[in-house]
Amino acid sequence: MDVTRAASVVAERARNGRLLVLTGAGISAECGIPTFRGKEGYWTRGSKVYHPMELATHRAFVEQPATVWGWYLYRRSVCRAASPGAGHRAVADMARLLGERFDLVTQNVDGLHARSGVPPERMYEIHGNIDAYRCARACTTRTYPVPERFDDWPKDRIPDAEDLAALACPACGGPGRPHVLWFDECYDEPRFRAESAMDAAARCDVLVVVGTSGATNLPMQIGALAVARKVPILDVNPEDGPFGDLARRSPGGGVLRAKAGEVLPGLSSAIAGAVGARRE
Numbered sequence: 001m002d003v004t005r006a007a008s009v010v011a012e013r014a015r016n017g018r019l020l021v022l023t024g025a026g027i028s029a030e031c032g033i034p035t036f037r038g039k040e041g042y043w044t045r046g047s048k049v050y051h052p053m054e055l056a057t058h059r060a061f062v063e064q065p066a067t068v069w070g071w072y073l074y075r076r077s078v079c080r081a082a083s084p085g086a087g088h089r090a091v092a093d094m095a096r097l098l099g100e101r102f103d104l105v106t107q108n109v110d111g112l113h114a115r116s117g118v119p120p121e122r123m124y125e126i127h128g129n130i131d132a133y134r135c136a137r138a139c140t141t142r143t144y145p146v147p148e149r150f151d152d153w154p155k156d157r158i159p160d161a162e163d164l165a166a167l168a169c170p171a172c173g174g175p176g177r178p179h180v181l182w183f184d185e186c187y188d189e190p191r192f193r194a195e196s197a198m199d200a201a202a203r204c205d206v207l208v209v210v211g212t213s214g215a216t217n218l219p220m221q222i223g224a225l226a227v228a229r230k231v232p233i234l235d236v237n238p239e240d241g242p243f244g245d246l247a248r249r250s251p252g253g254g255v256l257r258a259k260a261g262e263v264l265p266g267l268s269s270a271i272a273g274a275v276g277a278r279r280e
């Protein structure tokens with residue numbers, strides 16, 4: 001599908017209906033944050049080769065909390081050094097244009113959507129946020145900002161006892177942990193807004209999927225629900241994957257083999273035109 005056709009599908013549906021955008025690591029790849037499964041992915045960087053299952057698990061955190069924390073603190077520094085790109089800005093434009101008829105489900109923990117201006121009440125960070133931590137013993141579901149002393153964390157530095165004390169739960173004093181979803185954990189509503197994300201899928205009139213390989217459960221459920229509801233799906237991704245299959249199966253949907261920053265501004269312009277025409 002070319003961008004002109006995609007823009008008219010989105011504009012037509014969003015004129016009076018609801019838009020759901022679902023993003024993955026690809027939208028932040030253009031901002032210098034490596035994707036998970038790409039060549040530059042976190043899992044294969046440097047001299048050490050980590051499989052996601054090795055470090056991004058509750059089990060790894062229990063066994064080697066300082067190593068896991070060091071890895072997240074470094075990744076947090078990479079995210080903080082990045083700025084929102086053209087794709088993020090276009091998504092923020094869509095949010096502004098559509099107001100309550102817009103929802104964003106993101107798997108990204110980098111916070112770039114919030115920094116580009118998507119309001120928190122319209123956004124579901126279903127894999128958490130790397131800038132926050134919470135009680136590892138779950139004494140509360142509250143999250144806390146990672147303290148400033150951890151900004152600019154170097155790649156191979158392991159936090160010491162004093163660092164870990166600064167990351168303790170402010171409520172009970174127990175150990176703190178990164179506010180992310182690990183591979184051996186389940187989605188839920190209080191921490192990860194999983195039900196809200198599915199509700200958004202149950203009421204959307206068009207679904208735009210950007211930069212995800214479709215390797216996680218909840219995003220694939222969102223895509224499957226959109227197909228079952230006969231909602232058009234547009235898959236923005238330079239490579240094919242499970243969401244490409246769903247997009248081709250969805251009536252009126254299709255695949256855009258392009259980078260997020262190349263096509264999302266065109267989609268947001270089309271929405272601006274449709275919303276403007278509606279007001280006139």
Ligand code: OAD
Nearest residue numbers: 024025026029035036037107181211212213237239259260
């Ligand atoms: P992946 O690394 O699995 O996939 C990134 C996708 O982005 C791939 O399909 C790429 O083809 C695509 N891509 C790369 N550059 C792009 C660009 N400029 N524009 C658009 N697409 C581009 O990342 P995710 O699908 O986000 O979960 O990974 C899903 C989850 O798996 C992550 O949130 C994380 C990980 O394990 C948890 O940590 C729970």
